[in-house]
Amino acid sequence: MKELxxxxxxxxxxxxxxAIDSExxxxxxxxxxxxxxxxxxxxxxxxxxxxxxxxxxxxLEEKKGVPVSPVNTATQNVNNQPVDVSATNVKVEEKxxx
Numbered sequence: 001m002k003e004l005x006x007x008x009x010x011x012x013x014x015x016x017x018x019a020i021d022s023e024x025x026x027x028x029x030x031x032x033x034x035x036x037x038x039x040x041x042x043x044x045x046x047x048x049x050x051x052x053x054x055x056x057x058x059x060l061e062e063k064k065g066v067p068v069s070p071v072n073t074a075t076q077n078v079n080n081q082p083v084d085v086s087a088t089n090v091k092v093e094e095k096x097x098x
Contacts, residue, residue, distance in 0.1 A: 003063040004035045004046065010057035020052055021045035033057070 004024060006017075011032045017025040018033060024046055028034050040046075041060060050058045 001063045002041050002060055004038060004041055005059050005061065006033045006035050007057045007059070008032050008034070010055050011053075012055055012057075014054060016052040016054070017049035017058060021049040025049060025058075 006025070008030075013027060013031040013033065015027055015033070018027050021043070023040065023043065024035055024037050025033050026036050035058075046060065050060060
């Protein structure tokens, strides 16, 4: 999965990206570019906007840390398959109140 990013520390706010591809870019209140959509990243306009950036502030890269569905470690493994916990050697002690 790819992700469109604008490095606000590099952006000079020239507006070329937003002029070329208003589907994916806008100029924010600070006068800098920001990405507005992560959809349709195969669009030729995305690459045109990236190439037009005079300082190289725009990147289209593989998304890192793609979220996975949460796992209930007590009853599911990482593949979201049920785990037979009846055969474990885990001893659970109840806390007794005094």
